[in-house]
Amino acid sequence: MAMANPLLQVRNLVVEFPTRRGTLTAVDDISFDIAEGEVLGVVGESGAGKSMTGAAVIGLLEPPGRIASGEVLLEGRRIDNLPYEKMRRIRGKEIGAIFQDPLTSLNPLYSIGRQLTETIMTHTDMTPTQARARAVELLAEVGIPAPERRVDQYPHQFSGGMRQRVVIALALCVNPRLIIADEPTTALDVSIQAQIIALLKRLCREHGTAVMLVTHDMGVIAETADRVAVMYAGRIAEIGPVREVIKNAKHPYTHGLMGSIPAIGHDADRLEQIPGSMPRLTDIPPGCAFNPRCLHAFDRCRRDRPELIAVDDGQVSCWLYDTAAGRTTAEAKAIVASRSGTAMERADG
Amino acid sequence: MVSYVIRRLLQAALVMLVVAFVSFSLFRFAGDPVNNMVGQEATQEDRRELRERLGLNDPFPVQFGRFVVDALQGEFGISYRLQRPVEDLIAERMPATLELVLVSAVLALITGIPLGVYCGIHRDSWVSRALLTVSLIGVSLPTFVIGILLIYLFSVQMLVLPSFGRGEVVQIGWWSTGFLTFSGWQALILPSITLSLFQLTLIMRLVRSEMLEVMRTDYIKFARARGLSNRAINFGHALKNTLVPVITIVGLNIGSLIAFSIITETVFNWPGMGLLFIKAVQFADVPIMAAYLTMVAFVFVSINLLVDLLYYAIDPRLKVDRGTAAGRLS
């Protein structure tokens, strides 16, 4: 899908892990854009490649993981091949990150004020006094009571929810254009998850920050994302506006996933809508990786790998939507919606 | 905090008492010093008189009590062999040992820590592999072999460094220092390398494995995501988190440097306490041996105490939550 002025463009990204038993492809040729100020939700089962995609964008793949091919562009500038030092200056300043576990994201030996000021001073010309004032301001902004006092305290003096607020303050402290939030609430109490998501959403809207929000939680996606990408076995199964994907899922996998939208706090993982499980990277079937679990799979699905096809306002990688096969989009959607194998065979025949 | 310190001090005192008891009673049965002190021609009467003068005829608890009370005042009796107060002998020899230990410790730290950090960060480079291999040798070669090798190389073959003694020393009050003369420094080089090599490799390997551990943590990953410089990450965030175990080991090792210095001092004929002790052992010179062991134990115990207090300075989690419990919000 062509976007007028995308902030982030990911083009044919491939992430590989060379191992003793051959090369594993964790992210397999995926492309997507994120617009200025947009929230892109990324969902998919564990191991689908969500975190690796985020790590590749921010240049923090851990060796031996590496970008084998493809490009990442920020405001039209390639950033995937920058030297370490150049990329370091982009991290934190233009692309921030929030990780899963707030309990371990902060260095236990430094006060949170020190961790905030060092980040601020790394990326700006502020003096220590200015940076400290800004740190206090930020803590207030993320909803930490008595920030003047709390700024000098250490991570162990904060609860999990409060620590994630501090982590958000750290990620946003020099106003990056894009935040990669990798399951920012998974490790938290269910009662606190909604607060943190609301905070993240509010701050990013106020600052015009785009977000790549990785989560298991369909409820979070429904409430927060503008668009959503559904990943399966290292590829994008479907990507499109959040309403479309949730209410009107086109890919059989998404359709199964969206069978019902639970409230915030439920994992897509735990919904057992679709029998079977995602294949391991070592034995991804030929053709469409979803075909062993797909109700509608037909011959071609086991032979050729589907690429993303533009459908309505989004894209879907499923042979049902291949217009060359002489099927209309409406027919394809009807097949997926029917959730029955016989309907499929009719369409195929 | 204060009660913690007091508790630790009491523990330390108890440990010292036990050590004093062990070293005192051990040496009491180590041999009869009188035989070594008097010549063959001494009469039975001479011997009895000497025993009386040294207090060797008193009951054991009395002797031990006297030992402790005297020790607390810094008095360790008269050397059987040299017929001089032990504390004077030790005071004469202490500067030599402490200067050697100090230089060795500094050497081990300023080389071991950076090398360990380097090996931890560049775990797969050939330099760190080579360093690791060499360090294995450093850990496994006995001190005296290293000392003799160095003497052979630099004193016998190349004739560039002295193989024994302290060189010229300058007297500052009761302290004699080799730090103020060129020959003093020259004389320090080989013994301090010999003494520090084992600690150096130990520190290097320890820092390396701690660094490897820390570099995998989430807060280092997050520090990278914040765009901090490598220097800030490696030396600020990572190294600081390795410090607690490193300080423990280094602290303990300064104690063992003093103990190990016996060997180094013997190899290099270094006029320190170690050499004094070795001679004392040969003559069953109990006051010196007991004083030396008590002193070494004292150093160990003080360093241990210091190490525990340093933890507090480094790790805020240990400053037990008085204001915190109340301040914790969720």
Ligand SMILES: Nc1ncnc2c1ncn2[C@@H]1O[C@H](COP(=O)(O)OP(=O)(O)O)[C@@H](O)[C@H]1O
């Ligand atoms: N160090 C590694 N070596 C080999 N494979 C890895 C490594 N790290 C991750 N992977 C693989 O990459 C795939 C994608 O992982 P990830 O992006 O973390 O999934 P998720 O969607 O749950 O975030 C997984 O199948 C995982 O097994």
Ligand code: SF4
């Ligand atoms: S119909 Fe075929 S291509 Fe589409 S999801 Fe099912 S298996 Fe994949």
Ligand SMILES: [Mg+2]
């Ligand atoms: Mg993940």
